[in-house]
Amino acid sequence: MGKTFDSNRLKELTGHANPLEILNDPYMNKGVAFTEEERDLFHLRGLLPPRVQTMEAQLGRALDNFRCKPNDLEKYIFLTGLQERNETLFYRLVMTNIEEMLPIIYTPTVGKACQTYGHIFRRPQGMFISINDKGRIAELLGNWVHKDVRVIVVTDGSRILGLGDLGAHGMGIPVGKLALYTALAGIPPIHCLPVTLDMGTNNEALRNDPLYVGLPQPRVTGEIYDEMIEEFVLAVQEQFPRAMIQFEDFSNDNAFRLLEKYQDRICTFNDDIQGTAAVALAGILGALRITEADLCTQRYLFMGAGSAGFGIADLILRAMEQKGIPREQGLKQFRFMDSRGLVTRSRTDLRGRKSEFVCDDPPLTDLQQVVERFMPTVLIGVSGQPGVFHQGVVEAMARINPRPIIFALSNPTSKAECSAQQCYQWSDGRAIFASGSPFEPVTIAGQTFVSGQGNNAYCFPGIGLGVIMCEASRVTEEMFLVAAQTLAQMTAQSDLDQGRVYPSMQDIRAISLNIALAVVDLASKRGLAQRDLGEHAKERISAWMCNANYRNYANR
Incomplete structure (x- = not known):
């Protein structure tokens, strides 16, 4: 037998x-x-x-x-x-x-996947913690099979990309982000945990969908919401004391508030605010290499006055301060527009961060008029309003600037403020363009332009890798600044010659490693590193990064 x-x-x-x-x-x-x-x-x-x-x-x-x-x-x-x-x-x-797979496992396809999540659902890939679990979150986290969690990406599904409230169907975002941590920065997947906090949803269509996987009830807010977040943070510290928490796709009214509440208490960051800012700044630095201009002399106009836009502005201002420009002086070079028009001092409906970026200009409501009056050198779209950079806006930017810098950063592709084709065509090929979602190369008058994708994947995996390796006690704004500067330095002249302000994604593992090294060095200088990697930091990090090789079980 x-x-x-x-x-x-x-x-x-x-x-x-x-x-x-x-x-x-x-x-x-x-x-x-x-x-x-x-x-x-x-x-x-x-x-x-x-x-x-x-x-x-x-x-x-x-x-x-x-x-x-x-x-x-x-x-x-x-x-x-x-x-x-x-x-x-x-x-x-x-x-x-990577270049073929990235648009599928993350933007723009992940947006469609989240919209249809309940209909394509096969099996859970992370942890769903609902408001009904309040009071026993630590117990639920203890059910996770891998105990040495180093990075958690958590969402409450309230603002998934530019698609709005998708509730528990937002789980595709943490899963996708953590897949990028592994694929792009080599963080072993056993150290990664995706989490969705199901607070309900105000998306009535989802609540009425029998295949919706979350709680079919309105969102909780106020004190109960805050208590749930606090319990989650404390439970993570209890169960996974070495874990960094990345807040992802929280609504504007909570994103900044939660970041400000926790960033000095725990090891955490918000990628929509800080990661987007780092990638956008790196793109601007790349564009300024093309125009041979200085960061401190630019005039910045933002279409969209939410967490992403304010995060970008804050990091630009920090970079200007590094060059000796006081924040108060730098603020004069920024303008913000929201759905009601220019953010001006005369408005009485401003809330939150908007009051910090007010100007004394006339209260215009038309973007083209604001462009023609303010004469920006850099136009950044973070509005989620498709087509808002129409022909008149782009042509106005091109009249004002020999090489206008136009970034349409809203995701997914359906929400982009304009397409690469439109931007290059309306500017006669003079615009320096980047977008949140990828666009195909564009040929105009025999010249081919390859636009850059301002994908957060350029920065957050490397930042996370550096934080994990040196066991940094905090994630600071300065880390995002050095990440942006490192990324910009790795953009080759050959990329810039094609109009692309970012390096090829094929080099992303090297990019992540260099960003990690910059973060480790900064954390050490600022007294935040709890682990000293010594003079062989590069070799130690490289050796730790997983390369997706099969283990040989027979020789164990």
Whole structure:
């Protein structure tokens, strides 16, 4: 008779009681790449096709399947399924095809995935903590199988990209962000935890959808909301004391407020505010290399007066202060517009951060008129209003500036203030353009322009890697400034010659490593590092970064 498996011995080796559990564990599963020895060791004979195949063969099969899908949402679903079956193969596929995969696992496709989340839902990939769990959040976090969590991305689903309140269907955002932490910065997925705080939703269509996976009730607000956030923060400190918390896609009324409340208490940041700011500043620095102008002499006009815009402005002002320009003086070079027009001192409806960025200009409501009067050199869109940079606006920018800098940063693509084609065409190819979602190259009069994508993925993975490696006690604004400056320095002249103000995403692992090193160095200088990496920091970080290679279980 053949030898049957010993469940106790198997559990001792793998943590699983039977071979099927191994094949259903995305962390351990290698599929047909399990070696002959491993198949014997784990009693996988007969549960897999007999031919052992390499990861390269698996990658070829996965890539063929990916490219055969009829649309981007189907590609997203395929990649999600692969991640749930074979985590290592998923990350290797993404790492080796980053420019092709990034728009699928994150913007813009993740927006569509969140909108249809309840209809494409297969299995949970993170933790759902609802308002009904208030009072036992620490207990719920204790259910997570991996105990050494180093980075948590959490959302309450109240403002998913530019799509608004998607409630529990916003889970696609934390899952996508953490996939980028691994693929782009090498943070092992066992150290990552996606969390959705289900506070209800004010999206009536979702509440009426029988396939909505969250609580079909209006959002909680006020004291109960704050108590829920506080309990979550304390529970994370209890269960995962080395974890950095990244707040993601919180509504404008809560995003700044929560950042200000917690940034000096715990290791945390808000990527919509600070990560967006770092990438935008890096793009502006790249654009100014093209125009050969100085950051401190620019005039900045923002369409959109929310958390992203104020975050960008704050970081630009910090960079100006570094060059000796006081904040009060720098503020005179900024203008903000919201849905009601220019943010002026005469308005009585201003709340929050808007009052800090008021001006004494006439209360204009037309963007083109503001452009013609204020004469900005830099126009930044963070409004979520598609098409607001219309032909008249772009042509006005081009009349005022030999090389206008125009960034349409709203996500997803459907929310972009203008497209790359429109911006280049209306400016006769003179605009320096970047966007939040990717656009194809544009050819005008025989010249091809490759626009930059101001993707937060350029900065937040490297910042997180640096914070984790030196175990920084806080994430500071200065870290985002050095990240922006590091990213800008890595943009090659060949990129700038094409109009692209960011380096190629194919270099993202090197970019993340350099940003991590800059963050570690800064944390050490500021007394925030709780772990000294010494003079061999680069080698130590590189060695820690995962490369999505299969483990050899037979030689353990």
